[in-house]
Amino acid sequence: MKIVFVSGEVAPYSKTGGLADVAGSLPKEFLKMGHEVLVITPKYREVRQSLEYVNDYSIEMCNKNISAIVKKHVQHIDEKELNTYFVDSAYYFDREGMYCHPDEAERFAFFDKVACKIIDEFNPDIIHLNDWQTGPIAVLMRDVYKNYSAKIIYTIHNMEYNGKFEAENIKYFGLDPNYYLTPQKLEFFGEFSFSKAGILYADIVTTVSHTYAQEIQTPEYGFGYEGLLKFKKDQNKLFGIINGIDYERHNPETSKLIFKNYNADTIENKKYNKTRLQEQLGLPIKDVPMIAIISRVVNHKGFDILIESMKEILDQDIQFVQLGIGDTHYLNRLYLLRERHPNKVSINDIFDSELAERIYAASDIFLMPSLFEPCGLSQLISFRYGTIPIARKTGGLNDTVIGYLGNKERGNGFTFFNSRSEDLTEVTNLALDTYKNKEEWTALAKRVMGLDFSWKKSAEEYIKLYRKI
Numbered sequence: 001m002k003i004v005f006v007s008g009e010v011a012p013y014s015k016t017g018g019l020a021d022v023a024g025s026l027p028k029e030f031l032k033m034g035h036e037v038l039v040i041t042p043k044y045r046e047v048r049q050s051l052e053y054v055n056d057y058s059i060e061m062c063n064k065n066i067s068a069i070v071k072k073h074v075q076h077i078d079e080k081e082l083n084t085y086f087v088d089s090a091y092y093f094d095r096e097g098m099y100c101h102p103d104e105a106e107r108f109a110f111f112d113k114v115a116c117k118i119i120d121e122f123n124p125d126i127i128h129l130n131d132w133q134t135g136p137i138a139v140l141m142r143d144v145y146k147n148y149s150a151k152i153i154y155t156i157h158n159m160e161y162n163g164k165f166e167a168e169n170i171k172y173f174g175l176d177p178n179y180y181l182t183p184q185k186l187e188f189f190g191e192f193s194f195s196k197a198g199i200l201y202a203d204i205v206t207t208v209s210h211t212y213a214q215e216i217q218t219p220e221y222g223f224g225y226e227g228l229l230k231f232k233k234d235q236n237k238l239f240g241i242i243n244g245i246d247y248e249r250h251n252p253e254t255s256k257l258i259f260k261n262y263n264a265d266t267i268e269n270k271k272y273n274k275t276r277l278q279e280q281l282g283l284p285i286k287d288v289p290m291i292a293i294i295s296r297v298v299n300h301k302g303f304d305i306l307i308e309s310m311k312e313i314l315d316q317d318i319q320f321v322q323l324g325i326g327d328t329h330y331l332n333r334l335y336l337l338r339e340r341h342p343n344k345v346s347i348n349d350i351f352d353s354e355l356a357e358r359i360y361a362a363s364d365i366f367l368m369p370s371l372f373e374p375c376g377l378s379q380l381i382s383f384r385y386g387t388i389p390i391a392r393k394t395g396g397l398n399d400t401v402i403g404y405l406g407n408k409e410r411g412n413g414f415t416f417f418n419s420r421s422e423d424l425t426e427v428t429n430l431a432l433d434t435y436k437n438k439e440e441w442t443a444l445a446k447r448v449m450g451l452d453f454s455w456k457k458s459a460e461e462y463i464k465l466y467r468k469i
């Protein structure tokens with residue numbers, strides 16, 4: 001199959017979250033399976049790789065002509081080539097920061113228009129769009145390019161980020177507002193929505209877990225799109241496919257980032273990783289349970305209940321390690337925890353992939369108390385490192401973390417349902433009780449290391465779906 005994969009961010013070139021990890025991994029799997037793949041993404045300032053010229057276009061943006069230069073980078077995978085095409089425009093993309101600019105709608109309208117030209121020339125069987133930045137490509141391919149032979153799939157990675165802009169921004173697409181700016185088309189509560197374009201015009205909509213596919217059909221998780229998503233579901237056009245993680249990158253046996261490599265048979269080496277991390281972070285060197293969180297510090301990751309719960313948990317002989325950047329008001333409260341317990345708490349308000357890997361390897365328990373979590377990658381990385389997650393039963397966490405106490409055969413973590421700090425405290429105490437039984441804990445940690453959340457399975461599901469459309 002000829003597959004084009006379009007995403008606003010792609011690891012290792014640019015990344016703000018899990019979307020980049022998916023866009024960096026899934027196309028590689030397709031290539032390994034023998035498909036022809038092209039990835040398209042913007043050329044932000046932070047893209048450091050040296051790129052090769054491919055083509056250039058002049059794009060009309062409301063009577064201004066803006067030139068787009070398309071450049072490529074090639075990755076060699078199993079003797080095959082994965083081409084990533086970058087849409088370059090100094091005017092729109094050579095800026096500090098990837099998102100949140102005042103002319104965001106115009107920038108991504110430009111990107112979408114250039115992407116359509118590339119797609120038209122590539123002539124794919126499948127156009128796979130990802131999140132709001134790419135949604136309008138579905139409309140342009142169908143109604144402007146009139147390309148009905150390619151199948152369009154639109155994947156929602158996080159419904160909270162849905163690209164709503166003032167209605168007049170539709171002008172950048174050259175679409176007639178009288179026809180398109182209506183509730184049946186792209187108007188969304190008086191505004192213009194990029195995500196609605198993707199959801200409405202795609203042949204199939206997917207999201208990154210089965211539970212999240214159900215949740216986004218409700219007002220609590222749907223951000224106003226629940227009706228439309230329910231309609232898609234009723235038409236049998238909404239599916240959930242769980243993400244995988246890069247098993248080569250997150251491999252305790254070979255990772256060059258951690259202090260000492262290990263596998264399930266040498267899991268005792270986790271202790272050495274803990275000692276060295278304690279040394280690095282200035283924590284006392286002692287064998288106490290280490291509880292970690294690595295996450296963007298934002299409301300929906302559950303920081304309110306986490307901070308409340310930690311106030312109690314920290315009375316015990318444990319250590320708490322945080323890594324992540326985000327909202328100052330949560331970070332200030334995290335720093336207060338450290339002030340109160342300087343020998344137990346390490347706050348790391350930075351983005352650092354090496355430190356992240358070291359924390360996964362060193363810690364015993366990983367916290368994910370998210371209010372919502374479309375898929376979540378961190379619990380999957382934790383499994384790989386024999387670190388046991390505590391997760392709220394929502395979205396992808398509900399699909400991947402099985403409560404150990406209710407199912408000792410298959411359980412792989414500790415789960416709770418209500419987003420209340422008391423519930424998180426209770427489940428953390430239960431996990432700490434289990435940890436006291438070293439033999440039981442080690443057996444659990446060894447077992448979770450053997451779970452398979454690699455991309456292969458998910459990629460096969462996508463291909464099956466592509467063939468069904």
Ligand code: ADP
Binds near residue numbers: 018019296323352378
């Ligand atoms: P989201 O996409 O909502 O941010 P995910 O769990 O899907 O959450 O993916 C987050 C990824 O980013 C994980 O791989 C996690 O380890 C990584 N990550 C988050 N914050 C940091 C940080 N400050 N430094 C390094 N890696 C981070």
